[in-house]
Amino acid sequence: MESCMDRIKRDIENIAIITATPQKGSTRFSYSDEDRRAREYLFKEMEKLNLEIKVDGAGNIRAKYAHGNESLPSVILGSHIDTVANGGKFDGVTGVISALELIRVIKEKKVQLKRPLELIVFAEEEGSNFGITMLGSKILTGKFSLKDLKNIKTYDGITGYDVMSNFGLDVDSIGRDVLKRNDVAAMIELHVEQGGILDLEDTPIGIVKSIAGMRTYKISLKGVSNHAGTTPMYLRKDPMAGASEIISYLEEAAKEHALPTTVGTVGKILCKPNMPNVISGEVNFYVDIRDVDPQGIEKVADALLNKTNEVAKKRGLTSSVELIGESDSVKLSSKIIEAIESSAIEENYKYKIMNSGAVHDSAMLTNFTDVGMIFVPSIGGLSHCPEERTNYEDIKLGCDLLIHAVIKLANE
Amino acid sequence: MESCMDRIKRDIENIAIITATPQKGSTRFSYSDEDRRAREYLFKEMEKLNLEIKVDGAGNIRAKYAHGNESLPSVILGSHIDTVANGGKFDGVTGVISALELIRVIKEKKVQLKRPLELIVFAEEEGSNFGITMLGSKILTGKFSLKDLKNIKTYDGITGYDVMSNFGLDVDSIGRDVLKRNDVAAMIELHVEQGGILDLEDTPIGIVKSIAGMRTYKISLKGVSNHAGTTPMYLRKDPMAGASEIISYLEEAAKEHALPTTVGTVGKILCKPNMPNVISGEVNFYVDIRDVDPQGIEKVADALLNKTNEVAKKRGLTSSVELIGESDSVKLSSKIIEAIESSAIEENYKYKIMNSGAVHDSAMLTNFTDVGMIFVPSIGGLSHCPEERTNYEDIKLGCDLLIHAVIKLANE
Numbered sequence: 001m002e003s004c005m006d007r008i009k010r011d012i013e014n015i016a017i018i019t020a021t022p023q024k025g026s027t028r029f030s031y032s033d034e035d036r037r038a039r040e041y042l043f044k045e046m047e048k049l050n051l052e053i054k055v056d057g058a059g060n061i062r063a064k065y066a067h068g069n070e071s072l073p074s075v076i077l078g079s080h081i082d083t084v085a086n087g088g089k090f091d092g093v094t095g096v097i098s099a100l101e102l103i104r105v106i107k108e109k110k111v112q113l114k115r116p117l118e119l120i121v122f123a124e125e126e127g128s129n130f131g132i133t134m135l136g137s138k139i140l141t142g143k144f145s146l147k148d149l150k151n152i153k154t155y156d157g158i159t160g161y162d163v164m165s166n167f168g169l170d171v172d173s174i175g176r177d178v179l180k181r182n183d184v185a186a187m188i189e190l191h192v193e194q195g196g197i198l199d200l201e202d203t204p205i206g207i208v209k210s211i212a213g214m215r216t217y218k219i220s221l222k223g224v225s226n227h228a229g230t231t232p233m234y235l236r237k238d239p240m241a242g243a244s245e246i247i248s249y250l251e252e253a254a255k256e257h258a259l260p261t262t263v264g265t266v267g268k269i270l271c272k273p274n275m276p277n278v279i280s281g282e283v284n285f286y287v288d289i290r291d292v293d294p295q296g297i298e299k300v301a302d303a304l305l306n307k308t309n310e311v312a313k314k315r316g317l318t319s320s321v322e323l324i325g326e327s328d329s330v331k332l333s334s335k336i337i338e339a340i341e342s343s344a345i346e347e348n349y350k351y352k353i354m355n356s357g358a359v360h361d362s363a364m365l366t367n368f369t370d371v372g373m374i375f376v377p378s379i380g381g382l383s384h385c386p387e388e389r390t391n392y393e394d395i396k397l398g399c400d401l402l403i404h405a406v407i408k409l410a411n412e
Numbered sequence: 413m414e415s416c417m418d419r420i421k422r423d424i425e426n427i428a429i430i431t432a433t434p435q436k437g438s439t440r441f442s443y444s445d446e447d448r449r450a451r452e453y454l455f456k457e458m459e460k461l462n463l464e465i466k467v468d469g470a471g472n473i474r475a476k477y478a479h480g481n482e483s484l485p486s487v488i489l490g491s492h493i494d495t496v497a498n499g500g501k502f503d504g505v506t507g508v509i510s511a512l513e514l515i516r517v518i519k520e521k522k523v524q525l526k527r528p529l530e531l532i533v534f535a536e537e538e539g540s541n542f543g544i545t546m547l548g549s550k551i552l553t554g555k556f557s558l559k560d561l562k563n564i565k566t567y568d569g570i571t572g573y574d575v576m577s578n579f580g581l582d583v584d585s586i587g588r589d590v591l592k593r594n595d596v597a598a599m600i601e602l603h604v605e606q607g608g609i610l611d612l613e614d615t616p617i618g619i620v621k622s623i624a625g626m627r628t629y630k631i632s633l634k635g636v637s638n639h640a641g642t643t644p645m646y647l648r649k650d651p652m653a654g655a656s657e658i659i660s661y662l663e664e665a666a667k668e669h670a671l672p673t674t675v676g677t678v679g680k681i682l683c684k685p686n687m688p689n690v691i692s693g694e695v696n697f698y699v700d701i702r703d704v705d706p707q708g709i710e711k712v713a714d715a716l717l718n719k720t721n722e723v724a725k726k727r728g729l730t731s732s733v734e735l736i737g738e739s740d741s742v743k744l745s746s747k748i749i750e751a752i753e754s755s756a757i758e759e760n761y762k763y764k765i766m767n768s769g770a771v772h773d774s775a776m777l778t779n780f781t782d783v784g785m786i787f788v789p790s791i792g793g794l795s796h797c798p799e800e801r802t803n804y805e806d807i808k809l810g811c812d813l814l815i816h817a818v819i820k821l822a823n824e
Contacts, residue, residue: 085685086637131688195642212641216688225498225797228677228700229624230607230769233667235793240678241663247656255645265640266652267690269683273497276543276628276698278679278796286688288640357642381647384690385637 004101005396011097012395014041015081016089025086025386030059030124030136031167038081042096042121049103051119057174058139059123059164065103066116073185075410076369077102077402078120080136080361084128088192088388090395094376095190096121098399105403113410115185122361129154129163131216131268131286132325137364142178149174155270184369186336186409189362190398191373192390196381197354204394205351205401206375207340211363212261212356213329214290215297219246219308222318225273225281237316239283240271245311246304250287253303262296263357264289264304292329292355330363336372336405343404349397358383372405374398416513417808423509424807426453427493428501437498437798442471442536442548443579450493454508454533461515463531469586470551471535471576477515478528485597487822488781489514489814490532492548492773496540500604500800502807506788507602508533510811517815525822527597534773541566541575543628543680543698544737549776554590561586567682596781598748598821601774602810603785604802608793609766616806617763617813618787619752623775624673624768625741626702627709631658631720634730637685637693649728651695652683657723658716662699665715674708675769676701676716704741704767742775748784748817755816761809770795784817786810 002010018037021027028034039061046053051063064074079095099119106113123136130152138144149160149171164171193199198206223237247266254264269285287304291297305321312319337353344351354375362371376398379389414422430449433439440446451473458465463475476486491507511531518525535548542564550556561572561583576583605611610618635649659678666676681697699716703709717733724731749765756763766787774783788810791801 084687084690087685087690126687127689128687133689193642194639196647214641224794226793227606227770227795228679229626229675229702229771230605230790230795231675231793232607232672232769233663233675235608238663238677240659240681244656244659244663244678247652248660251645251650251653251656260644263641263643263645265650265689265691266656267640267683267692268686268688269652269681270686271679271681273499274680274682275496275538275540275796276680277539277545277677277700278496278499279677280679281797288689290641357644358639359641378642381638381643382636383639383642384687385693 004105004399005392007104008097008101008395008399009392011045011100012089012093015093021086026083026089027085027087028081028083029128030082031129031163035082045100049107056140056177057164057169057171058136059167059169060136060140061121063119064116067113069114069116072115073183074116074118075185075406076118076120076187077406078122078361079189079191080122080125082124082126082128084126084384086386087384088386090192090388090390091194091383092125094192094390094395098190098395098402101399102403102406111407113407115410117406117410125361127325130160133359134327134361134364137361139174140179141364141368143364146172146174179368181368186370187362187365188336188372188374188402188405189360190402191360191375192383193375193378194358194383195378198352198375198377199379199381201352203350203352204377204397205344205349206354207337207351208332208356208373208375209337209353210292210332210355211330211359212290212292213294213297214288214327214359215301215323216325217287218284218322218324219287220282220284220320221312222282226279228277228279231279236279238279239317240280242311242315242317243269243283243285246307247285249307250304253300257303258299259291259293259296261293262291262300264300290357294329327359327363330366332372333370336370339405339408340372340374340401343401347400347404349401374401416517416811417804419516420509420513420807420811421804423457423512424501424505427505433498438495438501439497439499440493440495441540442494443541443575447494457512461519468552468589469576469581469583470548471579471581472548472552473533475531476528479525481526481528484527485595486528486530487597487818488530488532488599489818490534490773491601491603492534492537494536494538494540496538496796498798499796500798502604502800502802503606503795504537506604506802506807510602510807510814513811514815514818523819527822529822537773539737542572545771546739546773546776549773551586552591553776553780555776558584558586591780593780598782599774599777600748600784600786600814600817601772602814603772603787604795605787605790606770606795607790610764610787610789611791611793613764615762615764616789616809617756617761618766619749619763620744620768620785620787621749621765622704622744622767623742623771624702624704625706625709626700626739626771627713627735628737629699630696630734630736631699632694632696632732633724634694638691640689640691643691648691650691651729652692654723654727654729655681655695655697658719659697661719662716665712669715670711671703671705671708673705674703674712676712702769706741739771739775742778744784745782748782751817751820752784752786752813755813759812759816761813786813
């Protein structure tokens, strides 16, 4: 008979092969063909457990294990199955599969629970389509409206509304169909750490106390496109030179003028017309700033906006700065932290109470209910890349703790 | 009856509408469907003049006006019809159409010439497919071999050999079919200036004395792709931050550590995976350095290579620098400069003897024969962009001078 670990491994590996970039990591954007195939896999597994499955207008999968207690608020479990481009196979999927395994174990062992469980597979967590992270959980919790959805676009210019409609979703139900505070008793998400602390300290379990807040800005610089050979240096209005100056300054600001916990990244840049022998006319780039302390974000964002104005003025460029995503840093529930910690102590698992540098869907539910997170180690701290790895032994330990904590919370 | 200017305008406008980017400038890459349609237009015009048309293995069109003197070396006229992405309608096309009009006028007026004329439409001048400029003229003059062609690739990974074969060319004839020194008596190219000097000085004609040399480098920086939220600043190996530092330095080096004539540009950058919330793993960018004085190029190139090594070492990145294109600065023929200048004086046209910051196909023929170039003004100095403009009155003046100079050279 398969062990829990065998089943977890089988599920994660089966989903990993559903990728648009075989041999080059997991590329499984929400609303893509790969997403559809991964969903079909999950639906089959959920049907084996007789879960009641519902898919909302944004593509969030809500699968309920009700066992006759439908009327009580649920304990929510969940994470996501979408990825960045050329990402890893553990980010998100590990939490979804651990939650699925939890329900299998509860059913097999006929564990009695007072409250229903609900496994939610959040759509579009990574922001790969529209540059907006946690879109599914934002929509589910009413933080992002149907109207907003009509105003966002993919890099190819297709609206959020159309992308979701084309995927066959009942997009117009968004807004009517949001999560209600009274339906939720608690939420726990298991996730890979995506940083190197647990691996470095040889600790299999992280219990998250705060999740970093983030802001994503899109900065656009427009200058004058011209021939690279015939325009003297002093006559140029070159947005690429301006972008370089700002990107270099962002690194300095995050390193030296903020807090030790602050990070700032430019991971995406688009240059037009993007030809070696043409001075570019327009450069757009995205700035991601994060910190568990809002002051760190504030400092770097202020410095960035000032620098952008200064650079544009000095170089005769037109600049625009658009805040395209924002989430506040949040403290997780001390009640859930204690529930997980006491289980870890009972089971004698080594653990660390820590912050999360990454934002997660769970953070969207903190104003609805008590929220907790369990981390398992990312080997070498690598994530969002094909080399992302977590030992299945560690996932098994994380899943054990999840089971213990959920049994407590669902019987309160 | 149509005037010369009417015919020139009609031809240029008819070719301008053959673009992959309607309303957004001319995008007509060599070996594309747009290229094929523009060629068909030219073939029809050439057939009306009974030119002997031959297309070589690289796609260079060679159209001869022989009038019974096939055995003597030809005076070559020509330029190109390919463009950068979202470029202008005058770059290249103006020279091709002026040469075509020249042959029309010579035939109509039954001007007697001792030597044959040859109109060459050079393929792939802009380097839009492979990042290598003047590929057609390099191949025609034996500077780029069949073997080299098998080693270059489009950004989509298709070899030069395959791109040309797929276009229906007899690529294997390359090398056997190069230009021979004894076949050529002289070459003149008319081209738009692509800089702002003639327009600023209200002068309709430039007579080129030197063409800038250039080098194009591809710089690749590899680091460690990771999650933008969970990796502290001090643990990053971020190639985008490294690229920004090098791009900023390139500008400083070209402005302050070289010559007043030196220019350096980064017009193309590619970031992988190019996601806002992922520290990039690899950034590739292209550096274009030009000067009429080889010392200027040397200084900036040396500084760039040193800086790249320093940045890679300091940041724990892997760097590679590849020289993907190079042409020496060249002095044009004083005999042809004098022929054009004396015609300008006879016609009482205002002119300026000047340098070319841009490299042109003509530069590839300077070790074969006497080469000259006529410039006409670019309004506002704009080129390689949809706003590129030249007054048709100025093109007409340039074409007049071309006719006068060619009549002299073809009767020597």
